[in-house]
Amino acid sequence: MDDATREYLRERFGDYYRQSTVALPPAANEREWGHIPWTPGTGTTMVRHQSQLDLGDVDDFLARESPRHVYFSAARYTDPSASTMSQKGWRGADLVFDLDADHLPSVDPSEATYAEMLAACKDALHRLLAFVEADFGFDDVSVVFSGGRGYHVHVRDPEIQDLDSDARREIVDYVLAENLDTDGLIRTVSAGGTTRRVLRTEGGWGRRVHAALVAFVDDLDGLDESAALERLTAIDGIGEGRAETILGAVSANREAIAAGNMEAGGPGIRLLADSLAQRVADAESAPIDEPVTTDTHRLIRLPKSLHGGSGLVVTPIDREALDAFDPLVDAVPEPFRGGSVEIDIDEPRRVELDGDITKLEPGTHTVAEHVGVFLMARGEAEKV
Amino acid sequence: MSARLYARYPFLEAARQAVGELGVDIETLIAEGAPAVDRGRKRVERALMAGRVDAEDPDEWRDEDELLSYPIARILVSLLDSGAAIDKYAAAEAKTAVERLQEDFAAGDDGLRSTTTARLDRETILDELGLSGTIRPAADHASREPAWFRVELGAYLRLAGDGDRWRLVDREVADGEVRIEREELFSLLGTAIRRRIADGLPFEGLTEGEGIVEPLESDLGELRRLLSERTAVGRIDFVNRALFPPCIENLLQKAEDGIELEAFESFTLMAFLTGIGMEPDEIVDFCAESSLDPEGIRYQTEYLTDDRGTQYPPPSCETLSAYGICHNEDDHWKTASHPLAYYQSRLEDREEELVDWRADTNAE
Numbered sequence: 001m002d003d004a005t006r007e008y009l010r011e012r013f014g015d016y017y018r019q020s021t022v023a024l025p026p027a028a029n030e031r032e033w034g035h036i037p038w039t040p041g042t043g044t045t046m047v048r049h050q051s052q053l054d055l056g057d058v059d060d061f062l063a064r065e066s067p068r069h070v071y072f073s074a075a076r077y078t079d080p081s082a083s084t085m086s087q088k089g090w091r092g093a094d095l096v097f098d099l100d101a102d103h104l105p106s107v108d109p110s111e112a113t114y115a116e117m118l119a120a121c122k123d124a125l126h127r128l129l130a131f132v133e134a135d136f137g138f139d140d141v142s143v144v145f146s147g148g149r150g151y152h153v154h155v156r157d158p159e160i161q162d163l164d165s166d167a168r169r170e171i172v173d174y175v176l177a178e179n180l181d182t183d184g185l186i187r188t189v190s191a192g193g194t195t196r197r198v199l200r201t202e203g204g205w206g207r208r209v210h211a212a213l214v215a216f217v218d219d220l221d222g223l224d225e226s227a228a229l230e231r232l233t234a235i236d237g238i239g240e241g242r243a244e245t246i247l248g249a250v251s252a253n254r255e256a257i258a259a260g261n262m263e264a265g266g267p268g269i270r271l272l273a274d275s276l277a278q279r280v281a282d283a284e285s286a287p288i289d290e291p292v293t294t295d296t297h298r299l300i301r302l303p304k305s306l307h308g309g310s311g312l313v314v315t316p317i318d319r320e321a322l323d324a325f326d327p328l329v330d331a332v333p334e335p336f337r338g339g340s341v342e343i344d345i346d347e348p349r350r351v352e353l354d355g356d357i358t359k360l361e362p363g364t365h366t367v368a369e370h371v372g373v374f375l376m377a378r379g380e381a382e383k384v
Numbered sequence: 385m386s387a388r389l390y391a392r393y394p395f396l397e398a399a400r401q402a403v404g405e406l407g408v409d410i411e412t413l414i415a416e417g418a419p420a421v422d423r424g425r426k427r428v429e430r431a432l433m434a435g436r437v438d439a440e441d442p443d444e445w446r447d448e449d450e451l452l453s454y455p456i457a458r459i460l461v462s463l464l465d466s467g468a469a470i471d472k473y474a475a476a477e478a479k480t481a482v483e484r485l486q487e488d489f490a491a492g493d494d495g496l497r498s499t500t501t502a503r504l505d506r507e508t509i510l511d512e513l514g515l516s517g518t519i520r521p522a523a524d525h526a527s528r529e530p531a532w533f534r535v536e537l538g539a540y541l542r543l544a545g546d547g548d549r550w551r552l553v554d555r556e557v558a559d560g561e562v563r564i565e566r567e568e569l570f571s572l573l574g575t576a577i578r579r580r581i582a583d584g585l586p587f588e589g590l591t592e593g594e595g596i597v598e599p600l601e602s603d604l605g606e607l608r609r610l611l612s613e614r615t616a617v618g619r620i621d622f623v624n625r626a627l628f629p630p631c632i633e634n635l636l637q638k639a640e641d642g643i644e645l646e647a648f649e650s651f652t653l654m655a656f657l658t659g660i661g662m663e664p665d666e667i668v669d670f671c672a673e674s675s676l677d678p679e680g681i682r683y684q685t686e687y688l689t690d691d692r693g694t695q696y697p698p699p700s701c702e703t704l705s706a707y708g709i710c711h712n713e714d715d716h717w718k719t720a721s722h723p724l725a726y727y728q729s730r731l732e733d734r735e736e737e738l739v740d741w742r743a744d745t746n747a748e
Contacts, residue, residue: 136537137560159538159560167541170552177553184554203558 003040005376005383008341010038012373013306014066016335021059022070023303023316026156028052030076030091034299035067036308046071048299051081068308071299074154076161085297092161094154095168096300097132097175098292099124101149105287114149115352118327121150125322128153128286131175135204145327147307147314152300168294175288177281180205182274186262199260199273208284210260212276217250217257232268235275242268306333311373328353332370341372343381351375388502391447392484394454395477395581396512403451410455411596420449424456425603431457431476432469432610434647435684438480462586463597463604469611470585478578482570485509489529513576515539522563533569534561543572610699620728621661623670623741627730629723630713631704632656639674648707650676650684652723655698658688659724666742698723 025031033055034048048071055061062070073080074096078089101107101117104124109117125143132138132153140156163171173179185206186197199213200206220228225247232243249257249265256264262273292298301307303316312331332354344364351358351371358371364384367375375381390399413420423445427437437457439445445453461473488503506529510516518539522532535543540562544550556563564572590597592604628636635653639645645653653676657667664685668678700722704710710723720726731738 134559135557137558157538159536163538163541170541174552174557179551180553184548184551200554200556200563202563203556203561205553206556207558 001376001379002382005381006038006040008383009068009308009311009373009376010066012336012369013038013068013308014063016306016333017059017062017066019335020304020333022062022305024058025072025094025154025302027076028058028072030078030080032073032075032077032080032088032297032299033058034071034073035065036069037065038068038308044068046299049081049083051079054081062305070302070305072302074298074300075296090296093296093298094156095138095160095163095171096155096292096298097128097153097286098146098289098300099128099150099152099286100146100289103287103289113350113352115328117149122325124286125151125153127284128175128288130284131286135174136171141319142303143317143319143322144301144303145312145315145317145325145331146301147305147310147312147331154300165294165296168296169290172288172290172293174204175286176290177205177285180277180281182209182270182277185209185277186270186273197262197270199262201260205277205280206260208280209273209277212280213273214258216272216276217254220247220250232272235272237271238268242266242271246272307377309377311336311370311377329355333373336370336373337368339369340366341369342366342384343372343375344384345375345381347380349375349380386501387447387451389504391450392502393481393504393509394451395481395577399451399454403455406448406452408452410452410459413452413456414459414596414599417599418449418452419445420452421456421600421603423449423453424460425607427453427457428460428464428473428607429610431461431473432607433651435472435476436480436483437476438483440647458585459587459590459597460600460603460607462590463592463600464607464611465586466611470582474578474582474585477581478574481577482574485573486570509573513573513580515576519569519572529566531566533564533566535564535572536561540564540572543575545571545575609703620659620724620731622731622738623660623662623666624731624738625741627727627734627738628656629716629726629730631701631710632698632723632727635709636671636674639671639676642675644675649709650680652698652704652709654681654684655688656723656727658685659697660727662742670741701726 029052031052032048033050033052034046036044036046039045046069052058073093075088075093076091078091080088082088099121101112101121102109104117104120107117107120112120129141129143132141132155138155138157138160142154142156144152144154146152185200187200188195188197199210201210220231223231228247229240229243232238232246233240238246245266246268249269253261253264257269262270265272292300301314303314305314306312307314311333312327313333315325315327315331317325317330337354342364343366345360346362348362349358349360351360351374353371353374354368356368358367360367372381372383376383387402390396390402393399412418423439426439430440431437439450457473461470464470485504489506491503507516510519518536519533521530522534523530537557537560540555541552544552552562593601625633625636632653635645635649638649639653654667657670662670664682667685668681671681698704699707701710701712701717702721704723705712716726720729
């Protein structure tokens with residue numbers, strides 16, 4: 001990025017901040033603040049360990065300094081500006097989840113368009129929210145488009161504030177279905193001198209796997225015998241004999257399977273559950289970035305600030321409006337709409353933003369300002 | 385609630401108030417060397433040696449002594465000035481409290497309902513620990529202790545243990561709650577009680593030999609001697625029974641003859657086996673043909689090694705001699721005054737190739 005481009009972006013970011021109000025987190029004065037200024041070179045130096053007292057009014061600070069990136073800590077501290085973590089006096093931290101297109105197994109960043117990445121990320125976000133809301137039952141959840149390649153979820157439920165890193169890792173493992181194994185989902189019940197194995201069906205991954213098992217069995221029921229056998233023997237470890245035992249149980253002992261009984265259907269039923277567990281884990285887990293959640297001192301992007309790598313707004317999203325939210329339209333900064341800017345590019349570019357697709361060949365172009373800002377912030381164009 | 389109840393659960397807030405209402409002050413008790421002081425020392429001693437705090441001779445003590453021994457024990461533990469001692473003391477208080485809770489809940493479950501006011505019920509202890517809205521029965525059975533409970537996720541994560549069985553990913557989590565079995569409830573309660581006990585320890589502002597604690601000098605001396613018997617033996621990780629010191633060999637033989645070991649004897653044996661680098665499972669195998677039961681071995685060895693790596697070594701030869709376990713065989717005190725040191729010197733003296741018992745069994 002050359003000096004003229006950097007200076008232009010710095011000025012326009014400042015204009016944005018003069019016309020906007022950022023979304024301060026609760027207890028903003030107990031949090032650590034950090035920002036990255038527009039400095040030359042590729043290196044980024046974060047200015048951190050600042051308190052709100054150091055910044056003064058945050059909106060004034062942003063209008064004045066016009067930083068490239070702005071962050072605040074998930075944690076609250078007694079002395080947020082102390083330079084070491086031990087001196088800060090940790091008082092608790094929001095639970096933060098970060099979904100980034102870089103971590104999605106279904107997305108190849110070298111192939112997918114920005115729009116495709118964001119769409120895949122939103123699917124993952126819905127899966128994450130299913131855990132956050134239905135399983136964990138957390139209150140005070142806010143969803144934020146990161147301005148880059150994904151979404152952040154901030155949980156401020158008082159219940160989680162004091163959880164340490166290990167406890168947060170348990171939550172991460174749950175969301176990732178990390179080391180989920182069917183043995184762990186099966187418990188042994190002793191009754192009348194005998195023991196039997198049953199799936200843990202009253203919640204969590206056990207319930208998910210059980211639902212998949214019941215659906216699978218329903219499917220089998222609709223098939224003729226040879227098709228059903230074929231479906232079963234396609235699973236590793238299930239040969240004809242085991243498949244027949246399972247089918248026998250499906251017709252004779254359906255209620256036991258519906259109740260999570262892992263004896264009806266012989267050893268094959270547990271192999272079937274194993275295989276389904278893997279499928280369910282792949283399909284329903286959400287690939288969050290682990291360190292963001294387990295690091296209780298993490299800095300997170302400030303909602304309503306600008307992302308210096310895209311020029312898009314870090315956008316808080318109403319839960320009800322999530323389905324309709326389109327980051328490529330709704331995160332375009334209002335002050336950058338309507339104007340135009342002249343830029344120079346080296347490679348062909350295709351930009352999908354604010355409902356339009358702009359295709360550019362190498363050379364000099366006058367483009368809508370939000371398109372120009374987007375390309376310049378990404379380092380794909382220079383100001384003319 | 386009754387004096388008996390407070391004696392059994394002296395950490396309850398109501399028990400603390402009851403101490404106040406007794407009208408005795410701790411300073412006077414200490415100055416007079418009251419029975420509660422004696423019991424307080426034994427409480428700490430037993431916590432450090434056996435990982436529990438119930439009296440070995442319960443008939444010797446009045447409920448009042450039991451109750452008052454708790455604040456005395458806390459003063460003594462504070463003066464020991466050892467984080468590991470506080471951890472072990474708190475774990476021991478919690479262990480005994482949980483055993484009593486198990487008894488009490490079971491008694492409440494026998495259909496007779498509460499026949500004595502000395503028993504603590506589930507609602508009361510949950511309320512005491514600030515968990516009443518947080519842990520609830522999964523289903524109500526009017527007259528029976530429920531088999532399942534639901535625990536709020538945050539509380540579950542704070543109180544669950546480290547083992548695989550507690551991993552959240554395998555748990556039934558729904559609507560912000562985690563389902564646990566009745567037995568698991570006791571584990572969570574144990575953690576909450578242990579934290580409650582450790583909370584506020586060590587007391588600030590106590591100086592050994594000064595003020596109200598001056599008369600505790602000799603009690604402290606005895607406790608400190610138990611603690612200081614952590615000797616500087618290099619790390620041993622080799623098992624060869626032929627070289628065990630005679631005292632340890634005698635204890636092993638006694639156990640293998642089917643004779644029940646005294647608490648002090650089994651502590652000595654377990655501390656030795658742990659001290660030479662054996663894992664709890666290995667000790668269970670090693671002692672398979674003896675009067676020692678696997679569960680007891682696991683429990684005792686788990687608290688002998690703590691996660692900070694500090695270990696309780698077996699007592700010194702001198703202490704063992706006072707208990708009639710060591711007889712200074714071969715005049716070994718001249719070269720080693722401690723079973724681990726004795727074993728180490730025997731290992732070093734040995735010239736031929738030695739086989740580790742564990743390598744031997746693994747090869748089978």
